[in-house]
Amino acid sequence: MKLPIYMDYSATTPVDPRVAELMCQYLTPDGKFGNPASRSHQFGWDADDAVEKARRDVAALLNADPKEIVWTSGATESDNLAIKGAAHFYQRQGKHIITCKTEHKAVLDTCRQLEREGFEVTYLDPESNGMIALGKLEAAMRDDTILVSIMHVNNEIGVVQDISAIGELTRARKILFHVDAAQSAGKVPLDMERQKVDLLSLSAHKIYGPKGIGALYVRRKPRVRLEAQMHGGGHERGMRSGTLATHQIVGMGEAFRIAKEEMAQENERFIKLRDRLWNGLKDMDEVYLNGDLEQRVAGNLNVSFAYVEGESLIMALKDFAVSSGSACTSASLEPSYVLRAIGREDELAHSSIRFTIGRFTTEEEIDYVINTISNQVNRLRELSPLWDMFKDGVDLKSVQWAAH
Amino acid sequence: MAYSDKVLDHYENPRNVGSMDKEAKNVGTGMVGAPACGDVMRLQIQVNDQGVIEDAKFKTYGCGSAIASSSLLTEWVKGKTLEEAQQIKNTQIAEELALPPVKVHCSVLAEDAIKAAVQDYAAKNAKS
Numbered sequence: 417m418k419l420p421i422y423m424d425y426s427a428t429t430p431v432d433p434r435v436a437e438l439m440c441q442y443l444t445p446d447g448k449f450g451n452p453a454s455r456s457h458q459f460g461w462d463a464d465d466a467v468e469k470a471r472r473d474v475a476a477l478l479n480a481d482p483k484e485i486v487w488t489s490g491a492t493e494s495d496n497l498a499i500k501g502a503a504h505f506y507q508r509q510g511k512h513i514i515t516c517k518t519e520h521k522a523v524l525d526t527c528r529q530l531e532r533e534g535f536e537v538t539y540l541d542p543e544s545n546g547m548i549a550l551g552k553l554e555a556a557m558r559d560d561t562i563l564v565s566i567m568h569v570n571n572e573i574g575v576v577q578d579i580s581a582i583g584e585l586t587r588a589r590k591i592l593f594h595v596d597a598a599q600s601a602g603k604v605p606l607d608m609e610r611q612k613v614d615l616l617s618l619s620a621h622k623i624y625g626p627k628g629i630g631a632l633y634v635r636r637k638p639r640v641r642l643e644a645q646m647h648g649g650g651h652e653r654g655m656r657s658g659t660l661a662t663h664q665i666v667g668m669g670e671a672f673r674i675a676k677e678e679m680a681q682e683n684e685r686f687i688k689l690r691d692r693l694w695n696g697l698k699d700m701d702e703v704y705l706n707g708d709l710e711q712r713v714a715g716n717l718n719v720s721f722a723y724v725e726g727e728s729l730i731m732a733l734k735d736f737a738v739s740s741g742s743a744c745t746s747a748s749l750e751p752s753y754v755l756r757a758i759g760r761e762d763e764l765a766h767s768s769i770r771f772t773i774g775r776f777t778t779e780e781e782i783d784y785v786i787n788t789i790s791n792q793v794n795r796l797r798e799l800s801p802l803w804d805m806f807k808d809g810v811d812l813k814s815v816q817w818a819a820h
Numbered sequence: 821m822a823y824s825d826k827v828l829d830h831y832e833n834p835r836n837v838g839s840m841d842k843e844a845k846n847v848g849t850g851m852v853g854a855p856a857c858g859d860v861m862r863l864q865i866q867v868n869d870q871g872v873i874e875d876a877k878f879k880t881y882g883c884g885s886a887i888a889s890s891s892l893l894t895e896w897v898k899g900k901t902l903e904e905a906q907q908i909k910n911t912q913i914a915e916e917l918a919l920p921p922v923k924v925h926c927s928v929l930a931e932d933a934i935k936a937a938v939q940d941y942a943a944k945n946a947k948s
Contacts (some may be wrong), residue, residue, distance in 0.1 A: 513839060629916060710896075725858055729881040731823070731831060752857065762856035799837055801862035801879040817854030 417709045419422030419734035424773030432624035435670045442663040452660045463662045470669025477672045480608040488631035488730045491598035492522040493615035498594045499526045501642030502563050510560030516540045517757040523565050535565035544759045545708035554761040563592045568600035572754040574716025583612030602675030603713050614640045629664035672792030686714035689773050696786030720764040723803040724796045732792035741768035824918035830888035838877040840864040848941025852932040859886045863933040873897050878904040889913050889930040902938050
């Protein structure tokens with residue numbers, strides 16, 4: 417077994433060697449390096465063929481029309497283009513947008529920007545399992561609501577929202593529905609023919625493609641219009657100008673093609689590994705799962721080890737790469753806003769570790785992680801005054817803390 | 821962000837971890853920080869009749885730098901008078917451990933902890 421162990425696949429994934437090999441064919445003088453927008457020679461035609469093949473592969477994973485795929489630099493840009501682009505285009509119909517407090521910052525900060533421009537945004541509270549209550553969403557919809565933006569799979573707690581049901585609600589009211597699918601494409605089935613999603617953000621590097629490339633699905637029937645955020649040569653039907661990065665696009669296409677082929681069997685394997693991990697951890701004292709276990713993407717496990725601070729735990733887990741909901745590393749000292757939004761106490765939010773399993777995770781690695789975590793959590797609890805107090809039966813909420 | 825060797829050493833081999841009887845008259849307890857902020861330090865000192873700190877123990881819930889700051893503090897206060905112990909500045913701790921700017925609050929917390937422990941000891945012994 418090779419150390420350190422990578423268990424942070426929701427942050428990014430390595431590029432699949434099959435993908436990397438293909439990408440290399442679109443860079444060098446011997447390769448197909450042309451500008452896909454060059455219409456007058458073979459170099460351009462070859463590059464264009466490759467881009468269009470990739471577009472078909474990406475569209476196929478979503479069961480969409482290739483013409484509905486717009487290349488971007490990644491999911492953050494896709495979120496920006498979808499939300500700002502739709503808001504700016506449809507603002508005469510209304511200036512109200514609905515999203516959720518557990519969305520990715522690429523959505524939340526974009527909404528904040530629109531608020532500064534005079535839009536009104538409703539930020540829904542999720543339930544304690546991380547799911548959005550459809551009744552609450554419906555109640556938030558108004559006559560001037562133009563857009564609902566809800567992520568498919570949450571990046572921290574892995575819960576899967578019911579985008580099919582949300583799409584029915586929005587479509588019935590002629591409200592546009594944007595879905596950030598950066599964490600779900602290739603992991604949870606998507607079907608744009610059946611799901612009434614109007615805009616859907618995609619990323620390559622979360623599913624073994626390269627960083628720096630993504631796409632936005634923009635529905636054609638019924639037609640969705642966007643105001644471009646990037647102006648230039650009119651690429652991508654005017655929605656996103658800029659020379660297409662052929663090798664990146666080819667990489668994304670290949671990653672999506674592989675995902676479509678292997679998703680079902682890969683998910684089965686991930687669920688086995690994740691259950692093995694959870695079964696190895698859940699019998700420790702004061703261990704809490706964050707987010708619903710059933711409505712959850714296969715590779716994610718987010719666990720709070722009460723009375724142990726997340727960053728110190730991560731330090732003890734130096735042999736493996738995981739992430740923490742504790743933000744002690746940033747200047748803010750604020751723990752994960754996602755965990756707070758689902759009502760986790762600060763202690764538990766600070767004590768959380770996100771494990772994300774992926775294509776190259778092995779059973780041996782899982783067992784090593786379980787063993788190390790058990791030992792280190794016990795060691796750090798021996799160091800923790802909060803653990804002492806818990807053992808003495810002190811209710812931590814009754815203590816007057818000298819906050820700083 | 822990389823931790824300094826000294827932080828790693830204290831984190832991996834913390835000195836003077838433990839608890840003292842907080843009701844004992846010769847023990848001063850300082851507990852500072854809050855779970856909401858991600859760090860809580862409990863520092864306890866045992867003081868002899870001459871006002872010298874004979875022993876010190878700590879427990880800390882917090883990041884590696886917070887654990888290291890409190891561990892280092894227990895080493896420093898032992899053998900010091902209460903007066904001297906109160907002179908310890910957070911900047912000295914931050915410098916010794918080479919804490920980066922985002923971790924300076926850990927050393928501030930350690931300074932607060934020793935001050936709180938001395939105060940607790942003084943309050944207990946003022947009445948007699």
